Amino acid sequence: MKPPYVLELENESLELTPEMDMQEFLVHYMALHDKITLPIHVALYERIGEVARGEVIDLGSGSGKLIEYLEDVDSYLGIERVDLARLYGGFRANKAPFKAEIISGELLNLPPIRPRDTAVSSLVAYITGEVLFDVMVDAVEPGGLVVGASINPGYSISVLEEMVNPAIPGMIARGEFTEQEWQNYLACNYYIESLGMDIHTWTDREVHDILEDRGARVITTSQDVDPAVTWDGNLFYFEAVKEARK
Numbered sequence: 001m002k003p004p005y006v007l008e009l010e011n012e013s014l015e016l017t018p019e020m021d022m023q024e025f026l027v028h029y030m031a032l033h034d035k036i037t038l039p040i041h042v043a044l045y046e047r048i049g050e051v052a053r054g055e056v057i058d059l060g061s062g063s064g065k066l067i068e069y070l071e072d073v074d075s076y077l078g079i080e081r082v083d084l085a086r087l088y089g090g091f092r093a094n095k096a097p098f099k100a101e102i103i104s105g106e107l108l109n110l111p112p113i114r115p116r117d118t119a120v121s122s123l124v125a126y127i128t129g130e131v132l133f134d135v136m137v138d139a140v141e142p143g144g145l146v147v148g149a150s151i152n153p154g155y156s157i158s159v160l161e162e163m164v165n166p167a168i169p170g171m172i173a174r175g176e177f178t179e180q181e182w183q184n185y186l187a188c189n190y191y192i193e194s195l196g197m198d199i200h201t202w203t204d205r206e207v208h209d210i211l212e213d214r215g216a217r218v219i220t221t222s223q224d225v226d227p228a229v230t231w232d233g234n235l236f237y238f239e240a241v242k243e244a245r246k
């Protein structure tokens with residue numbers, strides 16, 4: 001796909017330009033991303049759902065997709081900077097069988113928040129950089145669980161496309177989204193690539209060291225989980241426990 005990258009929306013055509021407001025782009029992009037990449041997320045969310053416990057905080061929650069995979073937890077708090085949380089978060093949060101809410105917030109500038117039992121951050125670290133690990137460890141009580149997943153250095157947008165491609169015709173046939181939405185999603189991805197965004201990635205080994213430096217003992221990494229959780233190695237994944245000292 002070559003520029004111009006254009007989203008065909010219900011009532012307008014929106015050209016994606018480097019000057020456009022990122023919030024406006026992200027509201028469109030994340031809503032599409034949410035629907036279209038769900039099949040490759042399921043194993044990851046199921047895994048997080050199995051291990052998360054007590055009060056859960058989801059850092060960079062998007063629309064709160066995780067909520068429906070959580071079992072036996074006491075509460076859920078999602079924090080998300082994009083308005084998407086307001087668009088879709090309320091809906092998911094209202095259906096949860098436990099107390100759940102999503103609030104707007106910037107992870108790098110959070111108000112004081114009571115530490116929870118589990119902090120999750122799925123598919124976020126690449127935007128924020130290493131400081132996200134500080135935010136995650138700070139978000140739990142000593143003994144609390146920190147669970148994270150994000151892309152590894154082997155990942156690229158074309159890898160993502162290859163992974164979702166086989167599922168697309170069936171999803172369109174089932175009415176999960178339209179052919180136009182798929183085209184819009186591709187345009188978004190090519191647009192992102194054209195911006196040359198600085199994406200942070202780490203290997204499992206690096207994640208291990210980063211967490212240990214922050215007083216969290218790693219108990220599980222990518223190699224210990226089903227390859228479906230890590231998209232066949234395109235993601236790193238970890239579970240760590242915050243030590244009492246720090």
Ligand SMILES: C[S@@+](CC[C@H](N)C(=O)[O-])C[C@H]1O[C@@H](n2cnc3c(N)ncnc32)[C@H](O)[C@@H]1O
Nearest residue numbers: 060061062080081082105106107122123124127
């Ligand atoms: C790829 S999405 C993943 C969303 C969700 N965790 C999931 O697994 O579906 C990454 C999300 O992190 C949010 N995010 C990234 N950096 C953030 C920050 N500094 N503060 C708040 N949200 C952030 C983005 O807006 C986006 O919705």
